[in-house]
Amino acid sequence: MPTWQLRLLRGRPGGSPRLEIYRVELPAEAYLIDAVEKIWAEQDRSLLFRHACHHASCGACGVRVNGRERLMCITPLREFSPDRPIQVEPLRHFPWLGDLLVDVSPMMRRMAEVGFAIVRQDELTADRPLPEGIERITRFEDCIECGLCLSACPVMAADEAYLGPATLAAIERMLKEPRGGDTARLLTLADDPHGAWRCHSAMECTAVCPSNVDPASAIGRLRRRLIAERFRRWIGGGR
Amino acid sequence: MSYHVIVIGAGSTGAAVAHDLALRGFRVTVVERGEVASGTSGRNHCLLHSGGRYAMRDPESARECIEENMILRRIMPEALELNDGLFVALDEQDLAWKERFLAACEECGIPAREIPVRQALALEPHLNPNILAAVQVPDGVFEPFRFCLSFLATARRNGATVLTYTEVVDFVFQGRTVAGVRVRDRRTGEERVIGGDIVVNAAGPWSGRIAAMAGVDVPVVPTAGVMISVGRRWNRMVINRLNMPGDGDIIVPQRRTAIIGTTSWRVEDPDFIPIPEDHVRLLLDRAERFIPGYTRGGIRGIFAVARPLVGRRGVAADGRELSRTFECFDHAADGVEGFVTITGGKMTTARAMAEKAVDVVCAKLGLEIPCRTREVPLLSYRAFFD
Ligand SMILES: Cc1cc2nc3c(=O)[nH]c(=O)nc-3n(C[C@H](O)[C@H](O)[C@H](O)COP(=O)(O)OP(=O)(O)OC[C@H]3O[C@@H](n4cnc5c(N)ncnc54)[C@H](O)[C@@H]3O)c2cc1C
Numbered sequence: 173m174p175t176w177q178l179r180l181l182r183g184r185p186g187g188s189p190r191l192e193i194y195r196v197e198l199p200a201e202a203y204l205i206d207a208v209e210k211i212w213a214e215q216d217r218s219l220l221f222r223h224a225c226h227h228a229s230c231g232a233c234g235v236r237v238n239g240r241e242r243l244m245c246i247t248p249l250r251e252f253s254p255d256r257p258i259q260v261e262p263l264r265h266f267p268w269l270g271d272l273l274v275d276v277s278p279m280m281r282r283m284a285e286v287g288f289a290i291v292r293q294d295e296l297t298a299d300r301p302l303p304e305g306i307e308r309i310t311r312f313e314d315c316i317e318c319g320l321c322l323s324a325c326p327v328m329a330a331d332e333a334y335l336g337p338a339t340l341a342a343i344e345r346m347l348k349e350p351r352g353g354d355t356a357r358l359l360t361l362a363d364d365p366h367g368a369w370r371c372h373s374a375m376e377c378t379a380v381c382p383s384n385v386d387p388a389s390a391i392g393r394l395r396r397r398l399i400a401e402r403f404r405r406w407i408g409g410g411r
Numbered sequence: 412m413s414y415h416v417i418v419i420g421a422g423s424t425g426a427a428v429a430h431d432l433a434l435r436g437f438r439v440t441v442v443e444r445g446e447v448a449s450g451t452s453g454r455n456h457c458l459l460h461s462g463g464r465y466a467m468r469d470p471e472s473a474r475e476c477i478e479e480n481m482i483l484r485r486i487m488p489e490a491l492e493l494n495d496g497l498f499v500a501l502d503e504q505d506l507a508w509k510e511r512f513l514a515a516c517e518e519c520g521i522p523a524r525e526i527p528v529r530q531a532l533a534l535e536p537h538l539n540p541n542i543l544a545a546v547q548v549p550d551g552v553f554e555p556f557r558f559c560l561s562f563l564a565t566a567r568r569n570g571a572t573v574l575t576y577t578e579v580v581d582f583v584f585q586g587r588t589v590a591g592v593r594v595r596d597r598r599t600g601e602e603r604v605i606g607g608d609i610v611v612n613a614a615g616p617w618s619g620r621i622a623a624m625a626g627v628d629v630p631v632v633p634t635a636g637v638m639i640s641v642g643r644r645w646n647r648m649v650i651n652r653l654n655m656p657g658d659g660d661i662i663v664p665q666r667r668t669a670i671i672g673t674t675s676w677r678v679e680d681p682d683f684i685p686i687p688e689d690h691v692r693l694l695l696d697r698a699e700r701f702i703p704g705y706t707r708g709g710i711r712g713i714f715a716v717a718r719p720l721v722g723r724r725g726v727a728a729d730g731r732e733l734s735r736t737f738e739c740f741d742h743a744a745d746g747v748e749g750f751v752t753i754t755g756g757k758m759t760t761a762r763a764m765a766e767k768a769v770d771v772v773c774a775k776l777g778l779e780i781p782c783r784t785r786e787v788p789l790l791s792y793r794a795f796f797d
Pocket residue numbers: 419420421422423424425442443444445447448449450451452453455456457458459460577578579580613614615616617621634635636637672673674716717718719754755756757758759760
C-alpha cells in the first residue's frame with residue numbers, strides 16, 4: 173500500500189500558520205478526505221477540518237489542494253504521486269478558525285438573504301411520466317454551498333461586500349424558478365455595485381465549482397436580465 | 412423549571428434530542444467533537460425509509476419508519492427529495508417474495524402498490540429491462556447534514572447551545588450520580604467541566620465508549636457499511652431489491668448522483684474505517700444488475716461508516732440480523748443516576764428516538780411535559796448560521 177505525504181496548513185488564529193508534513197498509508201483508491209481523517213484518527217486529534225457526506229453533497233469539505241479549490245471527498249489520491257507532498261490549505265475569503273477550518277456563516281447568511289430554496293424542479297428526469305402520488309418531480313439544487321467559488325474568486329479578495337458567485341448564481345436560479353421568492357427584491361439585490369456588476373468574468377468560479385453550477389454563466393445571464401429590466405423601465409416611462 | 416441537560420453527539424439523534432428538549436423547556440448544551448454530522452449521520456445512504464425494507468423481517472422498525480417518514484415530510488420539507496421508491500424483482504427468487512412483501516407492507520401500514528413492469532420502465536428507463544415485478548412505496552431522500560442542521564437550528568432558536576469541535580473526555584460524578592462532563596476544546600486544547608442535571612449519550616457507534624467513561628456497559632455493535640456514489644443520476648426514484656435485506660440492494664438517487672449501498676460488517680474502531688476492496692467490487696456488481704452501465708458516468712466517491720446497532724444475544728456475525736429499531740437505556744438500572752443513552756435506530760427515526768429519550772429524561776426528573784416535535788415545523792438549516 174502506498175504511503176502518501178500530506179503537507180497540511182496548521183495553526184490557530186492569533187498564531188502564525190505553518191505547513192506540516194504527515195505520512196499516511198492508504199490504497200490509491202482512497203480519497204483525500206480519508207487521508208485527512210486518518211491523520212486525525214491516528215496521529216493528531218487536534219486537527220481541525222470539516223466533513224460530513226463524503227460524496228460531494230453536503231459542501232463541508234472544501235479546501236485548497238496544491239493551490240486549487242477542491243472538495244476533499246471527491247479528490248482521489250491516485251491523482252497524486254506518493255513522492256511529492258499534497259499541500260492542503262483552508263479556503264480563502266472566509267474567517268479562519270484554525271488548520272483547515274473556516275467559518276462559512278457569512279456565505280450561509282447571504283444565501284438566506286436571497287432565500288435560495290434547495291429543493292428545485294427536476295429537469296434531469298423530467299422526460300419521464302410522474303410516479304403515482306407525486307405531484308412534482310423535485311431534486312436538490314446543484315449548488316451545495318461549498319464556498320469553493322468564493323475562495324477562488326479574485327473579486328472576493330478585493331471587495332468584502334461583493335455578493336459572490338454562489339449568491340449571484342442563486343439569485344439567477346430563484347429568478348428562473350421563484351418558488352415564492354420576491355423577484356423584484358432579488359433584482360434589486362443583484363443590481364448593485366457589489367452585485368452582478370462587480371464580477372469581471374475571471375471565470376475562476378466555474379473552473380472550481382464541483383457541482384455543475386457554472387456561476388460565471390449564471391452571472392452573465394443575470395446581467396442580461398438586469399439590462400432588459402432597465403430597458404423595460406425606460407420604455408415604460410422611467411418607473 | 413430550568414434543568415440543564417447535556418447531549419453528547421450532534422448526529423441525527425443528538426440533534427433531534429436537543430430540539431425536543433429545548434421545545435419542552437429544558438436548558439440544553441450539545442457537545443460534538445467534530446463538525447455537525449461528522450459521524451455516522453453525515454455519511455449514510457440518505458434514504459428516507461418508507462419501511463418497505465424492513466416490512467418482512469422487522470415489522471416494528473417498518474412501522475416506525477412509515478410513521479416518521481410522514482412526520483418528516485411535514486416538519487422538514489427543506490431537506491427532502493420526495494420522488495418515491497420502487498422495489499423491483501430481478502429474478503424468480505425475488506419474485507417469490509412479492510405476495511409476502513405486499514402483505515407485510517399492508518400489515519405495517521406502508522402504502523405499497525404493484526405497478527406493471529412496462530410502467531416501471533417508463534418511469535425509470537435505465538432500470539434493467541428484465542425486471543419481473545415492481546412495487547411502488549413512499550420512500551424519499553434526505554440530505555443528512557442539512558437534516559441535522561435543521562433540528563439544531565430550531566433547538567438553538569429555542570435557547571440551546573451547540574458546541575462543535577468539543578470532545579467529551581470524562582464524566583464528573585457526585586457520588587453515583589453524573590453531575591456533568593469534562594470536555595476538551597479541539598481549537599484551544601483547553602479542558603473544562605460542564606455541569607448538568609442529566610447527560611444524554613447520543614454518540615452513535617461511539618456510545619459504548621462514552622458509556623464506558625461513566626462506568627456502564629451499552630451493548631452497541633459498530634457495524635460498518637460501504638456506499639458508492641457515481642457521476643450520473645440514473646434513477647429518479649429510490650430503487651430497492653424486492654427480497655430480504657441484503658448487501659448492495661438499494662440505489663438512492665440524490666441531486667445529480669446515484670448511490671449504491673450497502674454492506675455490513677463489524678468494526679472495532681469506528682474512528683477510521685478502511686474500505687474492503689471486495690465490498691467495492693460486490694457493490695458495483697450488484698449495481699450493474701439494477702442499472703446496467705451504472706459506472707459509465709464515473710465513480711464520484713466511495714465511503715464507509717458504522718451503524719450503532721443495539722446488540723442482542725444470538726445474532727449473526729455480520730450484524731444483519733440485529734433489529735434496526737432503537738433502545739433507550741436509563742443507567743439508573745446500572746447503578747448510575749443522571750445518565751441516559753439513546754442509540755440504535757436510523758436517521759429516519761431520529762425524531763421518535765428523541766421523543767423516547769426525552770420522555771425518559773422527564774420521567775427521571777418527575778416532570779410531565781408533552782412532546783410537540785410531531786407538529787412543530789423546523790427552521791431552515793441556514794438559521795443554524797445566524
Ligand atoms: C452504511 C450505513 C447506511 C445507512 N443508511 C441509512 C439510510 O439510508 N437511512 C437511514 O434512515 N439511516 C441510515 N443509516 C443509519 C443512520 O445513519 C444512523 O442510525 C444514524 O445516523 C445514527 O445517528 P446518531 O446520531 O445516533 O450517530 P452519529 O451520527 O454517529 O452521531 C454521534 C456523534 O457523536 C460524536 N461523538 C463521538 N464521540 C464523542 C465524544 N467523545 N465527545 C463528543 N462527541 C462525540 C460523533 O462525532 C458523532 O457526530 C445508515 C447507517 C449506515 C452505517
